[in-house]
Amino acid sequence: MENGEDMKTNVWIDDRLAALAPNKDWRPSVENARRQLNARSARQTKRFRAWTWATATALLAVTGLLSFPSTRAVAQRLWERRILGRVEVAQVDLDALPVRWSLTGGFGDPVRDVAEAEQRAGFHPNLPPSGILTAHGRLSVIEPETAQITISTEALSNALRDAGASELTVPRNWEGPALGFQIGPVVEADYGDAVLRQCQPILLVTPPDFSIRQFAEIAFRIGGMSPAQARGLSESFAENPSWLIGVPRNGAETVQPIALRAGTGMLIEDAGERGQERQVSLLWNTSNRYYQLSGKIRRELAITVANSLQ
Protein backbone atom coordinates (compact mmCIF):
# COMPACT_ATOMS: atom_id res chain seq x y z
CA MET A 1 0.00 0.00 0.00
CA GLU A 2 1.24 3.42 -0.84
CA ASN A 3 1.35 5.86 2.02
CA GLY A 4 0.41 9.50 1.64
CA GLU A 5 3.98 10.61 1.05
CA ASP A 6 4.49 7.99 -1.65
CA MET A 7 1.33 9.09 -3.38
CA LYS A 8 2.36 12.72 -3.29
CA THR A 9 5.74 11.80 -4.71
CA ASN A 10 4.18 9.73 -7.46
CA VAL A 11 1.81 12.53 -8.39
CA TRP A 12 4.72 14.95 -8.45
CA ILE A 13 6.72 12.65 -10.73
CA ASP A 14 3.71 12.09 -12.99
CA ASP A 15 3.25 15.84 -13.28
CA ARG A 16 6.90 16.35 -14.20
CA LEU A 17 6.74 13.67 -16.87
CA ALA A 18 3.41 14.86 -18.22
CA ALA A 19 4.90 18.33 -18.63
CA LEU A 20 7.31 16.94 -21.20
CA ALA A 21 4.52 16.45 -23.70
CA PRO A 22 5.11 18.51 -26.84
CA ASN A 23 2.77 21.30 -27.84
CA LYS A 24 -0.65 19.91 -28.68
CA ASP A 25 -0.69 21.86 -31.92
CA TRP A 26 2.49 20.25 -33.14
CA ARG A 27 1.95 17.45 -35.60
CA PRO A 28 4.89 15.57 -37.02
CA SER A 29 4.63 15.49 -40.79
CA VAL A 30 3.87 11.97 -41.92
CA GLU A 31 4.32 13.01 -45.56
CA ASN A 32 7.73 14.49 -44.94
CA ALA A 33 8.80 11.42 -42.97
CA ARG A 34 7.64 9.18 -45.78
CA ARG A 35 9.68 11.18 -48.27
CA GLN A 36 12.75 10.85 -46.08
CA LEU A 37 12.25 7.11 -45.81
CA ASN A 38 11.91 6.81 -49.56
CA ALA A 39 15.04 8.87 -50.07
CA ARG A 40 17.00 6.78 -47.61
CA SER A 41 15.85 3.63 -49.24
CA ALA A 42 16.92 4.92 -52.64
CA ARG A 43 20.41 5.85 -51.56
CA GLN A 44 20.90 2.99 -49.15
CA THR A 45 23.46 1.24 -51.26
CA LYS A 46 25.41 4.41 -51.79
CA ARG A 47 25.82 5.38 -48.24
CA PHE A 48 28.42 4.57 -45.73
CA ARG A 49 27.37 2.11 -43.12
CA ALA A 50 28.37 3.78 -39.91
CA TRP A 51 27.99 0.83 -37.70
CA THR A 52 27.17 1.12 -34.08
CA TRP A 53 28.76 -1.50 -31.95
CA ALA A 54 25.57 -3.42 -32.18
CA THR A 55 24.79 -3.17 -35.82
CA ALA A 56 28.35 -3.65 -36.83
CA THR A 57 28.44 -7.00 -35.23
CA ALA A 58 24.88 -7.92 -35.94
CA LEU A 59 25.16 -7.36 -39.61
CA LEU A 60 28.58 -8.70 -39.59
CA ALA A 61 26.17 -11.53 -39.24
CA VAL A 62 28.63 -13.34 -41.24
CA THR A 63 29.18 -15.46 -38.25
CA GLY A 64 26.94 -15.91 -35.34
CA LEU A 65 26.24 -16.10 -31.68
CA LEU A 66 24.38 -17.46 -28.80
CA SER A 67 21.16 -15.77 -28.02
CA PHE A 68 18.93 -18.39 -26.59
CA PRO A 69 19.41 -17.98 -22.86
CA SER A 70 16.99 -20.73 -21.97
CA THR A 71 19.01 -23.21 -23.94
CA ARG A 72 22.38 -21.76 -23.13
CA ALA A 73 23.64 -24.90 -21.45
CA VAL A 74 22.64 -27.04 -24.37
CA ALA A 75 24.03 -24.54 -26.81
CA GLN A 76 27.34 -24.53 -25.05
CA ARG A 77 27.62 -28.21 -25.77
CA LEU A 78 26.19 -28.35 -29.22
CA TRP A 79 26.98 -25.03 -30.81
CA GLU A 80 30.35 -23.98 -32.00
CA ARG A 81 31.59 -21.00 -30.08
CA ARG A 82 34.12 -18.74 -31.63
CA ILE A 83 35.84 -15.65 -30.43
CA LEU A 84 36.39 -12.91 -32.96
CA GLY A 85 40.03 -12.14 -32.47
CA ARG A 86 40.49 -9.12 -34.66
CA VAL A 87 38.85 -6.14 -36.25
CA GLU A 88 38.65 -5.94 -40.00
CA VAL A 89 37.14 -3.55 -42.50
CA ALA A 90 36.01 -4.75 -45.90
CA GLN A 91 34.52 -2.90 -48.82
CA VAL A 92 31.24 -4.71 -48.88
CA ASP A 93 27.68 -3.56 -48.27
CA LEU A 94 26.50 -5.92 -45.56
CA ASP A 95 23.35 -3.88 -45.20
CA ALA A 96 22.11 -5.52 -48.36
CA LEU A 97 21.98 -8.86 -46.59
CA PRO A 98 18.30 -9.71 -46.05
CA VAL A 99 18.51 -11.27 -42.62
CA ARG A 100 16.35 -10.49 -39.65
CA TRP A 101 18.22 -9.59 -36.53
CA SER A 102 16.98 -8.67 -33.11
CA LEU A 103 18.86 -7.20 -30.20
CA THR A 104 18.30 -7.69 -26.52
CA GLY A 105 20.06 -6.04 -23.62
CA GLY A 106 22.50 -3.26 -24.33
CA PHE A 107 21.16 -0.81 -21.80
CA GLY A 108 23.76 1.68 -20.65
CA ASP A 109 24.17 3.20 -17.23
CA PRO A 110 26.40 6.06 -16.14
CA VAL A 111 29.02 5.12 -13.56
CA ARG A 112 30.86 7.29 -11.08
CA ASP A 113 34.43 6.34 -11.81
CA VAL A 114 36.84 3.80 -13.26
CA ALA A 115 36.50 1.52 -10.24
CA GLU A 116 32.76 1.25 -10.68
CA ALA A 117 33.18 0.76 -14.41
CA GLU A 118 35.61 -2.07 -13.76
CA GLN A 119 33.30 -3.67 -11.26
CA ARG A 120 30.32 -3.47 -13.60
CA ALA A 121 32.13 -4.46 -16.78
CA GLY A 122 34.40 -7.12 -15.35
CA PHE A 123 37.57 -5.65 -16.81
CA HIS A 124 39.71 -2.61 -16.16
CA PRO A 125 39.03 0.06 -18.78
CA ASN A 126 42.08 1.57 -20.41
CA LEU A 127 41.70 5.30 -20.72
CA PRO A 128 43.99 7.96 -22.17
CA PRO A 129 45.99 10.02 -19.68
CA SER A 130 44.43 13.34 -18.77
CA GLY A 131 45.38 16.17 -21.05
CA ILE A 132 45.20 14.33 -24.36
CA LEU A 133 41.50 14.90 -24.88
CA THR A 134 40.14 18.24 -23.77
CA ALA A 135 37.36 17.11 -21.48
CA HIS A 136 37.11 14.65 -18.65
CA GLY A 137 35.54 11.44 -19.89
CA ARG A 138 32.03 10.72 -18.74
CA LEU A 139 31.90 7.01 -18.09
CA SER A 140 29.09 4.58 -18.58
CA VAL A 141 28.81 0.83 -18.86
CA ILE A 142 26.61 -0.79 -21.47
CA GLU A 143 25.40 -4.17 -20.35
CA PRO A 144 25.93 -7.23 -22.55
CA GLU A 145 23.96 -7.18 -25.73
CA THR A 146 22.94 -10.23 -27.68
CA ALA A 147 21.59 -10.52 -31.14
CA GLN A 148 19.80 -13.27 -32.89
CA ILE A 149 20.13 -13.62 -36.61
CA THR A 150 17.26 -15.28 -38.40
CA ILE A 151 17.62 -16.43 -41.96
CA SER A 152 14.97 -16.65 -44.61
CA THR A 153 16.37 -18.97 -47.23
CA GLU A 154 13.94 -17.58 -49.79
CA ALA A 155 15.03 -13.99 -49.12
CA LEU A 156 18.69 -14.97 -49.33
CA SER A 157 18.11 -16.84 -52.57
CA ASN A 158 16.27 -13.87 -54.04
CA ALA A 159 19.04 -11.51 -52.99
CA LEU A 160 21.62 -13.80 -54.57
CA ARG A 161 19.64 -13.83 -57.79
CA ASP A 162 19.37 -10.02 -57.72
CA ALA A 163 23.12 -9.81 -57.18
CA GLY A 164 23.75 -12.00 -60.18
CA ALA A 165 25.05 -14.85 -58.06
CA SER A 166 22.54 -17.54 -58.92
CA GLU A 167 25.29 -20.14 -59.01
CA LEU A 168 25.35 -20.07 -55.21
CA THR A 169 22.67 -21.94 -53.33
CA VAL A 170 21.27 -21.48 -49.86
CA PRO A 171 20.95 -24.69 -47.81
CA ARG A 172 17.35 -25.31 -46.81
CA ASN A 173 18.32 -26.18 -43.26
CA TRP A 174 19.43 -22.59 -42.66
CA GLU A 175 15.80 -21.48 -42.42
CA GLY A 176 14.95 -19.86 -39.09
CA PRO A 177 17.07 -18.71 -36.13
CA ALA A 178 20.57 -19.59 -37.13
CA LEU A 179 23.26 -17.36 -35.77
CA GLY A 180 23.97 -15.14 -32.88
CA PHE A 181 26.54 -13.03 -31.14
CA GLN A 182 27.22 -11.63 -27.72
CA ILE A 183 29.03 -8.40 -27.10
CA GLY A 184 29.92 -6.54 -23.98
CA PRO A 185 29.79 -5.25 -21.42
CA VAL A 186 31.10 -2.16 -23.16
CA VAL A 187 32.75 0.66 -21.24
CA GLU A 188 32.10 3.99 -22.87
CA ALA A 189 34.01 7.20 -22.12
CA ASP A 190 32.36 10.26 -23.61
CA TYR A 191 34.77 13.18 -23.99
CA GLY A 192 32.35 15.42 -25.79
CA ASP A 193 34.05 15.61 -29.16
CA ALA A 194 35.03 11.98 -29.08
CA VAL A 195 33.83 8.73 -27.60
CA LEU A 196 36.06 5.83 -26.68
CA ARG A 197 34.44 2.41 -26.38
CA GLN A 198 36.05 -0.82 -25.39
CA CYS A 199 34.96 -4.34 -24.70
CA GLN A 200 36.29 -7.82 -24.55
CA PRO A 201 36.20 -9.89 -27.73
CA ILE A 202 32.83 -10.72 -29.19
CA LEU A 203 31.56 -14.25 -28.88
CA LEU A 204 29.98 -15.86 -31.88
CA VAL A 205 28.05 -19.09 -31.89
CA THR A 206 26.92 -21.11 -34.85
CA PRO A 207 25.22 -24.48 -35.20
CA PRO A 208 27.77 -27.25 -35.71
CA ASP A 209 26.56 -28.02 -39.22
CA PHE A 210 26.54 -24.40 -40.28
CA SER A 211 29.18 -23.39 -42.80
CA ILE A 212 30.57 -19.99 -41.95
CA ARG A 213 32.54 -20.00 -45.17
CA GLN A 214 29.43 -20.67 -47.24
CA PHE A 215 27.41 -18.04 -45.44
CA ALA A 216 30.21 -15.49 -45.72
CA GLU A 217 30.53 -16.09 -49.44
CA ILE A 218 26.80 -15.60 -49.90
CA ALA A 219 26.87 -12.44 -47.78
CA PHE A 220 29.82 -11.00 -49.65
CA ARG A 221 28.28 -11.67 -53.04
CA ILE A 222 25.02 -10.05 -52.00
CA GLY A 223 27.10 -7.18 -50.65
CA GLY A 224 28.62 -6.53 -54.05
CA MET A 225 31.87 -8.48 -54.16
CA SER A 226 33.08 -10.30 -57.24
CA PRO A 227 32.99 -14.13 -57.18
CA ALA A 228 36.75 -14.40 -56.72
CA GLN A 229 36.91 -11.77 -53.98
CA ALA A 230 33.97 -13.27 -52.13
CA ARG A 231 35.44 -16.75 -52.28
CA GLY A 232 38.87 -15.63 -51.11
CA LEU A 233 37.65 -13.46 -48.27
CA SER A 234 35.12 -16.03 -47.09
CA GLU A 235 37.84 -18.66 -46.85
CA SER A 236 40.12 -16.48 -44.79
CA PHE A 237 37.15 -15.35 -42.75
CA ALA A 238 36.15 -18.92 -41.95
CA GLU A 239 39.69 -19.75 -40.87
CA ASN A 240 39.96 -16.75 -38.58
CA PRO A 241 36.64 -14.94 -38.05
CA SER A 242 36.91 -11.25 -37.37
CA TRP A 243 34.73 -8.39 -36.28
CA LEU A 244 33.96 -7.28 -39.79
CA ILE A 245 32.82 -3.79 -40.64
CA GLY A 246 31.42 -3.26 -44.08
CA VAL A 247 31.96 -0.09 -46.04
CA PRO A 248 30.30 0.17 -49.44
CA ARG A 249 32.72 0.81 -52.28
CA ASN A 250 30.94 3.86 -53.56
CA GLY A 251 30.68 5.59 -50.18
CA ALA A 252 32.25 8.96 -49.52
CA GLU A 253 34.50 7.55 -46.83
CA THR A 254 38.08 6.52 -46.87
CA VAL A 255 39.35 3.47 -45.06
CA GLN A 256 43.00 3.23 -44.25
CA PRO A 257 45.11 0.86 -42.18
CA ILE A 258 47.08 2.69 -39.53
CA ALA A 259 50.12 1.40 -37.67
CA LEU A 260 49.49 1.68 -33.95
CA ARG A 261 51.51 0.60 -30.98
CA ALA A 262 49.04 -2.23 -30.40
CA GLY A 263 49.11 -3.36 -34.03
CA THR A 264 47.23 -2.30 -37.11
CA GLY A 265 44.09 -0.23 -36.70
CA MET A 266 41.54 0.81 -39.28
CA LEU A 267 40.83 4.48 -39.74
CA ILE A 268 37.56 5.48 -41.37
CA GLU A 269 37.21 9.11 -42.34
CA ASP A 270 34.09 10.69 -43.65
CA ALA A 271 33.71 14.15 -45.10
CA GLY A 272 30.13 14.36 -43.88
CA GLU A 273 26.98 14.71 -45.86
CA ARG A 274 27.73 18.28 -46.86
CA GLY A 275 31.39 17.71 -47.38
CA GLN A 276 32.32 19.96 -44.49
CA GLU A 277 32.56 18.01 -41.29
CA ARG A 278 35.21 15.41 -40.96
CA GLN A 279 34.24 12.43 -38.87
CA VAL A 280 36.87 10.00 -37.79
CA SER A 281 36.53 6.51 -36.44
CA LEU A 282 39.52 4.45 -35.43
CA LEU A 283 39.11 0.76 -34.67
CA TRP A 284 41.72 -1.57 -33.35
CA ASN A 285 42.13 -4.52 -31.07
CA THR A 286 44.59 -6.16 -28.76
CA SER A 287 44.56 -9.81 -27.77
CA ASN A 288 41.78 -9.28 -25.27
CA ARG A 289 40.10 -6.01 -26.12
CA TYR A 290 38.30 -4.19 -28.92
CA TYR A 291 38.58 -0.45 -29.10
CA GLN A 292 36.64 2.10 -31.03
CA LEU A 293 37.39 5.81 -30.92
CA SER A 294 34.99 8.01 -32.83
CA GLY A 295 34.39 11.68 -33.11
CA LYS A 296 34.86 14.89 -34.92
CA ILE A 297 38.54 15.01 -34.21
CA ARG A 298 41.77 15.10 -36.17
CA ARG A 299 43.16 11.76 -37.24
CA GLU A 300 46.47 12.59 -35.54
CA LEU A 301 44.66 13.03 -32.25
CA ALA A 302 42.83 9.74 -32.71
CA ILE A 303 46.14 7.98 -33.27
CA THR A 304 47.69 9.70 -30.26
CA VAL A 305 44.82 8.56 -28.08
CA ALA A 306 45.10 4.98 -29.34
CA ASN A 307 48.84 4.91 -28.71
CA SER A 308 48.43 6.37 -25.24
CA LEU A 309 46.47 3.42 -23.93
CA GLN A 310 48.42 0.97 -21.82
Added chain:
Amino acid sequence: MIANEKVNKSAFHFDVIFQTRYERITRLIARVVRDTARAEELGVEVFWRLWRNPQLRDDTVDGWLYRTAVRLALDELRSRSRRERFERLLFVRAVPTPEDLHAAAQEQEKVRAVLAGMPRRAGALLLLQSEGLSYTELAAALEINPASVGTLLGRARQAFRKEYIKRYGER
Protein backbone atom coordinates in the same frame (compact mmCIF):
# COMPACT_ATOMS: atom_id res chain seq x y z
CA MET B 1 4.13 -12.97 -59.93
CA ILE B 2 4.23 -14.40 -56.47
CA ALA B 3 7.43 -12.60 -55.53
CA ASN B 4 6.03 -9.22 -56.50
CA GLU B 5 2.81 -9.86 -54.65
CA LYS B 6 4.80 -10.58 -51.54
CA VAL B 7 6.82 -7.41 -51.90
CA ASN B 8 3.72 -5.33 -52.47
CA LYS B 9 1.96 -6.88 -49.53
CA SER B 10 4.97 -6.22 -47.34
CA ALA B 11 5.22 -2.60 -48.48
CA PHE B 12 1.50 -2.12 -47.93
CA HIS B 13 1.77 -3.59 -44.47
CA PHE B 14 4.62 -1.29 -43.59
CA ASP B 15 2.66 1.71 -44.87
CA VAL B 16 -0.29 0.86 -42.68
CA ILE B 17 1.91 0.62 -39.61
CA PHE B 18 3.76 3.78 -40.56
CA GLN B 19 0.61 5.81 -41.19
CA THR B 20 -1.04 4.73 -37.97
CA ARG B 21 1.95 4.89 -35.61
CA TYR B 22 4.38 7.50 -36.85
CA GLU B 23 2.78 10.47 -35.15
CA ARG B 24 2.47 8.82 -31.77
CA ILE B 25 5.98 7.42 -31.84
CA THR B 26 7.44 10.78 -32.87
CA ARG B 27 5.54 12.65 -30.19
CA LEU B 28 6.92 10.19 -27.65
CA ILE B 29 10.43 10.95 -28.86
CA ALA B 30 9.73 14.69 -28.76
CA ARG B 31 8.94 14.43 -25.07
CA VAL B 32 12.49 13.35 -24.50
CA VAL B 33 14.53 15.35 -26.96
CA ARG B 34 12.55 18.63 -26.97
CA ASP B 35 13.75 19.59 -30.44
CA THR B 36 10.78 18.64 -32.60
CA ALA B 37 12.80 18.65 -35.81
CA ARG B 38 15.22 16.22 -34.26
CA ALA B 39 12.30 14.17 -32.94
CA GLU B 40 11.01 13.85 -36.48
CA GLU B 41 14.43 12.71 -37.65
CA LEU B 42 14.52 10.09 -34.94
CA GLY B 43 10.96 9.06 -35.74
CA VAL B 44 12.07 8.41 -39.30
CA GLU B 45 15.03 6.46 -37.97
CA VAL B 46 12.70 4.21 -35.94
CA PHE B 47 10.63 3.39 -38.99
CA TRP B 48 13.70 3.00 -41.14
CA ARG B 49 14.82 0.28 -38.77
CA LEU B 50 11.38 -1.27 -38.93
CA TRP B 51 11.56 -1.21 -42.71
CA ARG B 52 14.81 -3.11 -42.53
CA ASN B 53 13.27 -5.62 -40.15
CA PRO B 54 10.15 -6.62 -42.05
CA GLN B 55 9.71 -10.02 -40.49
CA LEU B 56 8.62 -8.73 -37.11
CA ARG B 57 5.35 -10.36 -36.17
CA ASP B 58 2.29 -8.13 -35.98
CA ASP B 59 1.84 -8.75 -32.28
CA THR B 60 5.35 -7.57 -31.50
CA VAL B 61 5.52 -4.50 -33.69
CA ASP B 62 4.12 -2.02 -31.20
CA GLY B 63 6.42 -3.13 -28.42
CA TRP B 64 9.36 -3.01 -30.79
CA LEU B 65 8.44 0.50 -31.92
CA TYR B 66 8.15 1.82 -28.37
CA ARG B 67 11.36 0.15 -27.27
CA THR B 68 13.32 1.42 -30.24
CA ALA B 69 11.90 4.93 -29.99
CA VAL B 70 12.56 5.36 -26.31
CA ARG B 71 16.06 3.92 -26.60
CA LEU B 72 16.92 6.28 -29.41
CA ALA B 73 15.45 9.23 -27.58
CA LEU B 74 17.26 8.51 -24.33
CA ASP B 75 20.52 7.89 -26.14
CA GLU B 76 20.04 11.19 -27.89
CA LEU B 77 19.40 12.88 -24.60
CA ARG B 78 22.56 11.47 -23.16
CA SER B 79 24.86 12.04 -26.02
CA ARG B 80 23.50 15.45 -26.93
CA SER B 81 24.16 14.37 -30.43
CA ARG B 82 22.53 16.30 -33.25
CA ARG B 83 23.23 13.75 -35.84
CA GLU B 84 21.63 10.35 -35.93
CA ARG B 85 23.75 9.18 -38.77
CA PHE B 86 26.58 8.02 -36.65
CA GLU B 87 24.42 7.24 -33.63
CA ARG B 88 26.73 5.94 -30.96
CA LEU B 89 29.64 5.86 -33.31
CA LEU B 90 30.30 9.55 -33.76
CA PHE B 91 29.30 12.48 -31.67
CA VAL B 92 28.88 16.13 -32.50
CA ARG B 93 28.76 18.68 -29.74
CA ALA B 94 26.60 21.64 -30.61
CA VAL B 95 27.08 25.17 -29.33
CA PRO B 96 24.08 26.08 -27.18
CA THR B 97 21.73 28.57 -28.80
CA PRO B 98 19.85 31.28 -26.86
CA GLU B 99 16.82 29.04 -27.19
CA ASP B 100 18.77 26.19 -25.63
CA LEU B 101 19.90 28.35 -22.76
CA HIS B 102 16.38 29.55 -22.12
CA ALA B 103 14.96 26.07 -22.25
CA ALA B 104 17.65 24.78 -19.94
CA ALA B 105 16.24 26.96 -17.22
CA GLN B 106 12.86 25.39 -17.50
CA GLU B 107 11.55 22.58 -15.38
CA GLN B 108 11.25 20.39 -18.44
CA GLU B 109 14.97 20.49 -18.96
CA LYS B 110 15.54 19.53 -15.36
CA VAL B 111 13.35 16.50 -15.87
CA ARG B 112 15.18 15.62 -19.07
CA ALA B 113 18.52 15.92 -17.31
CA VAL B 114 17.28 13.61 -14.58
CA LEU B 115 16.11 11.08 -17.15
CA ALA B 116 19.48 11.26 -18.88
CA GLY B 117 21.22 10.51 -15.60
CA MET B 118 19.09 7.52 -14.73
CA PRO B 119 19.58 3.93 -15.85
CA ARG B 120 18.09 3.80 -19.32
CA ARG B 121 15.58 1.08 -18.60
CA ALA B 122 14.26 2.97 -15.60
CA GLY B 123 13.88 6.13 -17.67
CA ALA B 124 12.20 4.19 -20.42
CA LEU B 125 9.73 2.67 -17.98
CA LEU B 126 8.70 6.05 -16.62
CA LEU B 127 8.38 7.60 -20.05
CA LEU B 128 6.33 4.79 -21.49
CA GLN B 129 4.06 4.60 -18.47
CA SER B 130 3.54 8.32 -18.75
CA GLU B 131 2.66 7.71 -22.38
CA GLY B 132 -0.22 5.57 -21.17
CA LEU B 133 1.09 2.07 -21.74
CA SER B 134 -0.36 -0.68 -19.59
CA TYR B 135 1.80 -2.99 -17.51
CA THR B 136 1.42 -5.66 -20.18
CA GLU B 137 2.44 -3.24 -22.89
CA LEU B 138 5.37 -2.04 -20.82
CA ALA B 139 6.55 -5.59 -20.32
CA ALA B 140 6.32 -6.29 -24.04
CA ALA B 141 7.98 -3.05 -25.04
CA LEU B 142 10.94 -3.41 -22.71
CA GLU B 143 11.15 -7.18 -22.77
CA ILE B 144 10.72 -7.65 -19.06
CA ASN B 145 8.71 -10.07 -17.02
CA PRO B 146 5.16 -8.72 -16.67
CA ALA B 147 5.17 -9.73 -13.01
CA SER B 148 8.16 -7.48 -12.40
CA VAL B 149 6.75 -4.32 -13.95
CA GLY B 150 5.28 -2.95 -10.74
CA THR B 151 8.47 -3.51 -8.79
CA LEU B 152 10.64 -2.03 -11.52
CA LEU B 153 8.37 0.97 -11.83
CA GLY B 154 8.62 1.57 -8.10
CA ARG B 155 12.39 1.44 -8.32
CA ALA B 156 12.35 3.73 -11.32
CA ARG B 157 10.33 6.29 -9.40
CA GLN B 158 12.75 6.09 -6.50
CA ALA B 159 15.65 6.51 -8.90
CA PHE B 160 13.99 9.52 -10.50
CA ARG B 161 13.38 11.20 -7.16
CA LYS B 162 16.90 10.44 -5.95
CA GLU B 163 18.48 11.79 -9.12
CA TYR B 164 16.32 14.89 -9.05
CA ILE B 165 17.24 15.65 -5.45
CA LYS B 166 20.91 15.01 -6.17
CA ARG B 167 20.84 17.56 -8.95
CA TYR B 168 18.40 20.17 -7.77
CA GLY B 169 17.81 19.57 -4.09
CA GLU B 170 14.52 18.83 -2.40
CA ARG B 171 11.55 19.92 -4.50
